[in-house]
Amino acid sequence: MATRQTQSLARLMRAPAIILLLIWMIVPLGMTLYYSFLNYNLLNPASTSWAGFFNYKYFYTDPAFWESIWNTLVLVLGVLLITVIGGILIAMLIDKPIFGQGIVRILVISPFFVMPPVAALIWKNMIMHPSYGVFADIAKFFGMSPVDWFAQYPLFSIIVIVAWQWLPFATLILLTSLQSLDGEQMEAAEMDGAPALSRFFYLTLPHMSRAITVVILIQTIFLLGVYAEILVTTNGGPGNASTNLTYLIYRAARLNFDIGGAAAGGIIAVVLANIVAIFLMRAVGKNLD
Amino acid sequence: MARAVSTQTKIGWTIAAWIVALLIFFPILYTVITSFKTENEAISGFNMIPSFTLDSYREVQSQYNYFRPFMNSVVIAVGSTVLALLVAVPAAWAMAFSPTKHTKDILMWMLSTKMMPAVAVLVPIYLIFLRTGLMDTRIGLVIVLMLMNLPIVVWMLYTYFREIPGEILEAARMDGATLQQEIVHVLTPMAVPGIASTLLLNVILAWNESFWTIQLTTTNAAPLSAFIASFSSPQGLFWAKLSAASVMAIAPILIMGWFSQKQLVRGLTFGAVK
Amino acid sequence: MGSITLKNVRKAFGDVEVIPGVDLNIEDGEFVVFVGPSGCGKSTLLRLIAGLEDVTSGSIQIDGKDVTDAGPAKRGLAMVFQSYALYPHMSVRKNIAFPLKMAKMPEAEQEKRVAHAAKILNLDSYLERKPGQLSGGQRQRVAIGRAIVREPAAFLFDEPLSNLDAALRVNMRVEISELHNNLKTTMIYVTHDQVEAMTMADKIVVLRAGNVEQVGSPMELYSRPANKFVAGFIGSPNMNFIEGEGAAKHGAHTIGIRPEHWQLSTTEGAFPGTVGVAEHLGSDTFLHIQLDDGTPIIARAEGERDIHHGDKIFLTPQEGRIYKFSQNGLAA
Numbered sequence: 053m054a055t056r057q058t059q060s061l062a063r064l065m066r067a068p069a070i071i072l073l074l075i076w077m078i079v080p081l082g083m084t085l086y087y088s089f090l091n092y093n094l095l096n097p098a099s100t101s102w103a104g105f106f107n108y109k110y111f112y113t114d115p116a117f118w119e120s121i122w123n124t125l126v127l128v129l130g131v132l133l134i135t136v137i138g139g140i141l142i143a144m145l146i147d148k149p150i151f152g153q154g155i156v157r158i159l160v161i162s163p164f165f166v167m168p169p170v171a172a173l174i175w176k177n178m179i180m181h182p183s184y185g186v187f188a189d190i191a192k193f194f195g196m197s198p199v200d201w202f203a204q205y206p207l208f209s210i211i212v213i214v215a216w217q218w219l220p221f222a223t224l225i226l227l228t229s230l231q232s233l234d235g236e237q238m239e240a241a242e243m244d245g246a247p248a249l250s251r252f253f254y255l256t257l258p259h260m261s262r263a264i265t266v267v268i269l270i271q272t273i274f275l276l277g278v279y280a281e282i283l284v285t286t287n288g289g290p291g292n293a294s295t296n297l298t299y300l301i302y303r304a305a306r307l308n309f310d311i312g313g314a315a316a317g318g319i320i321a322v323v324l325a326n327i328v329a330i331f332l333m334r335a336v337g338k339n340l341d
Numbered sequence: 342m343a344r345a346v347s348t349q350t351k352i353g354w355t356i357a358a359w360i361v362a363l364l365i366f367f368p369i370l371y372t373v374i375t376s377f378k379t380e381n382e383a384i385s386g387f388n389m390i391p392s393f394t395l396d397s398y399r400e401v402q403s404q405y406n407y408f409r410p411f412m413n414s415v416v417i418a419v420g421s422t423v424l425a426l427l428v429a430v431p432a433a434w435a436m437a438f439s440p441t442k443h444t445k446d447i448l449m450w451m452l453s454t455k456m457m458p459a460v461a462v463l464v465p466i467y468l469i470f471l472r473t474g475l476m477d478t479r480i481g482l483v484i485v486l487m488l489m490n491l492p493i494v495v496w497m498l499y500t501y502f503r504e505i506p507g508e509i510l511e512a513a514r515m516d517g518a519t520l521q522q523e524i525v526h527v528l529t530p531m532a533v534p535g536i537a538s539t540l541l542l543n544v545i546l547a548w549n550e551s552f553w554t555i556q557l558t559t560t561n562a563a564p565l566s567a568f569i570a571s572f573s574s575p576q577g578l579f580w581a582k583l584s585a586a587s588v589m590a591i592a593p594i595l596i597m598g599w600f601s602q603k604q605l606v607r608g609l610t611f612g613a614v615k
Numbered sequence: 616m617g618s619i620t621l622k623n624v625r626k627a628f629g630d631v632e633v634i635p636g637v638d639l640n641i642e643d644g645e646f647v648v649f650v651g652p653s654g655c656g657k658s659t660l661l662r663l664i665a666g667l668e669d670v671t672s673g674s675i676q677i678d679g680k681d682v683t684d685a686g687p688a689k690r691g692l693a694m695v696f697q698s699y700a701l702y703p704h705m706s707v708r709k710n711i712a713f714p715l716k717m718a719k720m721p722e723a724e725q726e727k728r729v730a731h732a733a734k735i736l737n738l739d740s741y742l743e744r745k746p747g748q749l750s751g752g753q754r755q756r757v758a759i760g761r762a763i764v765r766e767p768a769a770f771l772f773d774e775p776l777s778n779l780d781a782a783l784r785v786n787m788r789v790e791i792s793e794l795h796n797n798l799k800t801t802m803i804y805v806t807h808d809q810v811e812a813m814t815m816a817d818k819i820v821v822l823r824a825g826n827v828e829q830v831g832s833p834m835e836l837y838s839r840p841a842n843k844f845v846a847g848f849i850g851s852p853n854m855n856f857i858e859g860e861g862a863a864k865h866g867a868h869t870i871g872i873r874p875e876h877w878q879l880s881t882t883e884g885a886f887p888g889t890v891g892v893a894e895h896l897g898s899d900t901f902l903h904i905q906l907d908d909g910t911p912i913i914a915r916a917e918g919e920r921d922i923h924h925g926d927k928i929f930l931t932p933q934e935g936r937i938y939k940f941s942q943n944g945l946a947a
Contacts, residue, residue, distance in 0.1 A: 061520075062439035069432035069495055070447065076488040077454045083465035142361055148354040149346045158599050159362040162369055165598035167549040169570040170587045174368045177580055178375060184580070186371065189387040219365065221609065228606045266610050277458050280551035284570055298460045305464050306556070318461035329456035333449055511667050512700035516714035516761065517688040526713070530704040 081322070087315035094309035107316035117317075119292045120300040123207055124324075127214065127296055128275045132268055134215040139222030139267065140260070146223070147230050157227075164220040168280035175213045176202065176285045206286045206294035213281050218274075222267045229263035230256070269332035276325055297321055369591075376584035383580040397585035407586065410568035414590075416479050417554075417564050418547040421486035422540055425494045428487075430536065433498035434528075438510065448499065455492040459552045470557055479562045482554060486547045494543055497608045501535025538604035541597055545605075548594045565590040617678070617768040617801030618643045619664060624673035626659055626825075633659050634825040636673065641769075641803065641818075643678075646795050649805045650812040650848070651822035657805045658773055660822070664803065665771050666690050677768055688717075693762035694771040697778065699754045701746035701761075708733075708742040711760045718765070732760040735794070752783045759794070769801035776811065788814060809849055813837070821845050843944040846871050852901065852913045854938070859908070861886060867939035867947050874901070874915040876936035879922075884929025888912060893922055904928060 091103040111117045146156055163171065179186050180201040188198035201209040233256065241251050279298050282288055288295035288303065295303070301321065305314030363370075375383050376398070377391035401407045436444045466485065475481030505528070513527045551566040558567050569590055572583065598605070619641040626634040634656050641647050649657040662668045664675060666687035674683045682690050693714070701710050711732055715725040733739050736756040746754055755775060762770055772791070776784045792815050795802050806812055812819050813833045821828040821836065821844075829841040833849075840846035846854050854871045862870045878884065879902075888906040900920045904912045914930060922928065939947040 058439050059441075062435035062441075065431035065435035066447070069428045069451075069491060072428060072488060073451055073454050073491060076491075077457065080462035080465040080469075081457070083468075084462055087464055142365075145354070145358050145361060148358065149351050150355040150358045151351065152355070152359070156358050156362040157602065159366040161598065161602055161605075162366055162595060164605075165545060165549070165595045166369065166591050167566045167569070167594070168551045169555075169566055170591055171368075173569065173572075173583060173587060174372050177583065178371055179368055184384045184386075186387055216365070216368070224602060225606050225610060270609060273456055277460065277552065279460070280555060280566070280570060283555065298458065301460045301463065302556075305467065311464050311468070315464045318458075318464060321458045322461045325456055325458045325461075329453060332456070333452060506698055506700065508696045508698050508700040509702065511665075511687070512694065512696055512761075513702075513713075514667065514687045515665060515692065515694045516765070517717040518713075519688070519717075522717060527702055531702075 084315045084318045084322075087311050088319050090312045090315075092311040094311060103312055107312045108320075110313060111316050111320065116292045116295065116300060120295045120297045123292075123294060124276065124296040124298075126207060127211055127278060128272055130208075130211040131215045131218060131275055132271060134211070135218045135222040135271065136264060136267060138215075138219050139226045140264075142219070142223045143227040143230050144256075146227055157224075161220045161224055163216050164218070164224075166217065168217065168278075169284050171217050172213055172281040172284035175209075175216070180209060180212075202286050203290065206290060210278070210281055210285060210294055213285070214275065214278055217281075218271055221271065225263050225267050226260055229260045233259050266332075269328060272328045273325065273332065276321070276328070297324070369595075372584045372587050375580055376588045378581050378584075380579055380581045383584070397581040398589070401582050401586045401589070404582075405568075405572070405586075407568075407589065410563055410565045411589065413479060413558075413562055414548055414564035414566070417482045417486060417562075418544045420479070420483040421490065421547050422494075422543040424483060424487045425491050425543060426498075426536065426540060429491060429494040429498055433495050433502055434532075436495075437499055437502035437505075438507065448496065451492040451495055455489075459489070463556060466553075467556060476557060477559045477562045482557055482562060482564070485553050485557065486550055489550070489553070490543050490546055493546070493608060494539055497539040497542065497604075498535060500607065501539070502532060504535075505531050538601055539608065541601040542604055542608040545594050545598055545601070619769060619801065619803075620676040620679075621664070622674045622676070624660075624663060624675060625671045626656075626663055626668065627671045632825065634663070637825075637827055639820065639827065639830070641801060643801055644799045646792075646802045646804065646815060646817045647820060648812040648816035648818070649803065649820045649822060650809055651807065651828075652848075653807055655822040656825035657807075657822050659825075661771055661773055661803060661805045665692055665694050691765075691768040692771055693765050693767035693769075694773065695755075695758045695762050695775045697774045699746075699758040699775075699778075701754055701757055703746055706743050706745060707738060707749070707757050707760075710746065710757055711738075711764055714761060714765045728764040729760075732763045735763070735797075736760050751779050752787065755779065755787060759791070763794075763798070767800070769803060772802065772804040774805055774807070776806070776808075791815065810851060813849065819849075821848060839946070840938065841946055843869065843871070843940045846938055846940075846946075852915070855910075855912045855914075857886075857906075857910055857912075861908075862939075865937055865939060868942040869940040869944075870932075871938035871940065872932045872936065874913045876933045877912075877914040877916075878931045878933060879914060879916055879920075880929045880931065881922075881927065882929065884931040886912075886930040888928055888930060890922055890924060890926040890928050893924060895919060902928070904930065906930075 088107050089103055089105070090100055091106070092100045142160060146153065146160065150156065166174070177185070182188055182198050182200035182203075185198075187201070191198045199205075237255060238251060241255055246254065277298050278296060279302065282294055282296065282299045286294040288299045292300075297317065298321065301314050301317035304310045304317060371389075374389060374391050377393045377395070378388075379392060379394055379396065382388060382392060436448065470476040470481055475484075509527060509531070510523060513523045518526065548564075549566065551570065554564050554567045555570050558564070563571070569586060572586060621637055621639040624634060624637045625632070637660065649660060651657050659668065663670050666682070666685060666689070670683060674681055676682065677690060677692075702713065705713065708729055711729045712725050715728060729742075733742055736759060738753070738756055738760060741749060741753060746757065749757065758775070775791075776787050779787060788811060791804075795815075804811075804815060816833055818830065819833055819836055820830050823844055829836060829845045831839075836845060836849045840849060843856070847856070850873055852874050854873050856869050856871050858869050862868060886906050888904040891903040891905055893903070894901040897919060898917075900916045900918070900922065902914045902916065902922060904914060906912055912930065916922070941947045
């Protein structure tokens with residue numbers, strides 16, 4: 053709904069953002085795709101040759117690849133489970149009439165603003181360290197022997213750290229959704245004799261379903277790319293026990309200088325992310341009209 | 342739901358909520374406390390009361406020239422955000438006020454670029470940086486982070502701009518305002534709050550970014566995220582110093598974050614939850 | 616001063632033709648109301664006149680000057696929007712002065728005009744407030760004030776009362792009519808409410824699907840509707856239509872009788888029926904009647920009548936108050 057002059061001006065205003073993103077998307081992805089078909093190692097760039105699907109086959113047959121896929125899945129699902137369930141419970145708790153709600157909100161949201169390397173270091177040293185961590189102190193207090201978390205349960209330890217970072221995000225979004233719940237609807241249900249648990253399952257949960265979907269999808273996008281937490285704590289080890297796909301590709305590219313292999317891994321990561329993205333786009337797209 | 346609740350019930354919920362909140366906040370709190378301890382105190386068991394020494398802060402600055410990564414973080418976070426805004430404001434503006442049949446498709450496509458895993462383009466970006474001399478430069482990181490966050494910035498601005506009723510712009514046009522006057526007197530004052538919260542959220546995201554910053558810097562341009570990550574290995578047992586460095590790295594953003602919680606929901610969910 | 620002429624104005628959004636071609640003459644000083652059901656193109660027509668939309672073809676003249684390609688600012692018109700479209704970040708004073716500031720009028724003159732408008736509209740004590748602190752009616756007045764100060768060639772109103780509650784709407788209706796009497800400036804007013812159209816207009820333009828169905832004074836439309844659509848749209852409650860045998864007797868495909876044009880009898884008459892709901896308002900009694908052939912009818916009786924649910928009743932149209940329509944809906 054506008055006149056002709058504004059239309060052409062609008063085109064001009066849109067152009068830079070669109071062109072920049074187009075380049076940002078096409079050029080690197082195209083290069084990744086190209087490299088994924090090359091035998092290309094930075095240690096020996098002279099012997100670069102066409103590899104066909106070798107890199108993909110190599111990745112596919114490497115047990116570390118499947119282990120990393122498995123770890124990626126466990127990491128994503130584990131964090132989602134903790135953050136969504138924890139988020140719903142905490143959101144409902146904060147939504148109750150309490151003193152100092154503002155401060156409670158601030159405390160709960162804080163971990164989200166801690167950069168990943170710092171979060172990982174805090175947990176690695178201050179909380180989960182086998183000799184000086186708070187968990188060790190607690191264990192000693194009860195006369196138990198402290199657990200070496202990152203050696204014995206490396207993936208679980210990383211899940212804990214990442215869940216701590218993302219719990220605030222889930223809580224905040226679910227709380228926002230919860231606060232838009234119609235109070236009269238709740239009172240009507242109470243008048244109709246619905247007990248608290250039924251009200252939760254038949255009113256609260258369906259009302260939050262959209263927010264829960266959004267939390268799951270957005271977190272998944274970020275969780276597929278968890279990197280710094282692993283780098284700082286376990287370096288992917290012991291063995292490959294805490295190596296996810298992102299970390300595996302990083303290792304191929306930066307530590308083994310295997311450009312072709314890393315590129316093939318990158319393409320696999322794109323495919324994985326796209327599966328999630330399709331669902332997310334649908335959820336968000338509905339909101340546009 | 343303005344409902345009278347007995348004080349007893351309220352106190353019960355209050356205690357429960359505060360316990361949960363403090364548990365979640367505890368790692369940050371304990372880091373702050375540890376940063377005021379001596380190195381000896383830091384490893385001698387659980388202790389919530391430090392000796393309030395500032396030694397660790399002083400040493401972090403003198404030993405590691407902490408000021409440099411801090412300034413790198415500021416330049417990179419602010420620079421990439423401002424650059425993204427320069428490109429995104431006109432684009433979001435045009436899409437909000439002169440939408441076409443394809444506006445929705447363009448927005449969805451922009452969102453899809455955000456879904457691209459960073460690691461998928463690690464190889465080409467790394468090689469491009471090596472060959473163009475952008476490696477370990479602030480400008481290189483500014484460009485990458487700007488492009489990475491551009492879709493979020495466009496989206497956030499778009500959702501804000503769309504809330505400015507079109508009739509107001511038409512009213513200004515009827516009142517004889519030229520396009521320039523319309524922008525200066527009507528649109529800008531109404532758009533500034535939205536632009537400000539977009540800026541805030543984007544600075545937070547850029548400040549905390551820890552994939553590209555680690556991959557594309559070594560010493561010169563390393564911002565706090567890369568600096569802390571490298572700090573970890575040799576300094577593992579100097580916890581007071583580590584805590585002091587951590588506190589300085591997260592404090593500014595934590596405070597900004599507290600002020601922008603509402604916008605955070607909206608920005609990170611692309612307007613899907615308000 | 617404020618005569619507006621539309622010549623074969625067409626508007627299409629892509630392939631969708633919203634206005635197939637309108638010719639219209641608006642005289643200086645007239646109060647013209649565009650009325651029609653929602654989606655009839657009345658707002659689009661107003662926006663074409665305002666210059667907020669481009670015409671697809673045809674021409675628009677204001678005071679004999681072709682403004683078809685002129686921007687909204689160049690046409691010398693003022694508009695009051697449905698949402699009032701006040702600038703939320705400016706005080707009432709600044710809102711009203713905004714068009715004057717855009718015209719680079721000297722400050723002293725600006726202040727004089729704002730003060731004058733504020734006095735007319737009873738806004739004196741609110742000048743320093745922001746729109747957010749005002750009630751709906753007050754915001755409406757500010758929007759009108761912003762239009763007045765420019766002394767435009769014509770005022771355009773786009774459903775200005777639709778966001779107000781019923782009582783306030785009646786008040787504002789009277790205020791706008793009074794404003795027109797005082798200013799004697801051309802006003803074009805868009806509404807879907809035929810009561811607003813009837814009470815305010817010098818001239819009503821009835822639109823349906825982008826076509827002008829009829830143009831005329833309220834009483835012309837009431838007593839000589841050009842077709843069934845206009846007949847049914849103007850008047851409240853709506854006109855009753857009877858087809859078939861009852862209409863054939865009067866030599867028409869359909870006859871229309873307004874609720875207020877029935878003679879009621881409990882003993883004899885042309886159309887026998889049964890009373891359903893009877894609405895007793897004191898001044899009037901509205902009867903919902905079902906004729907024996909099933910046709911639903913509304914009849915208005917003056918004053919209080921002792922007629923109740925289930926009563927048998929006979930209806931006879933008043934002499935000379937029967938509207939006859941041919942099969943294609945045109946007045947016969």
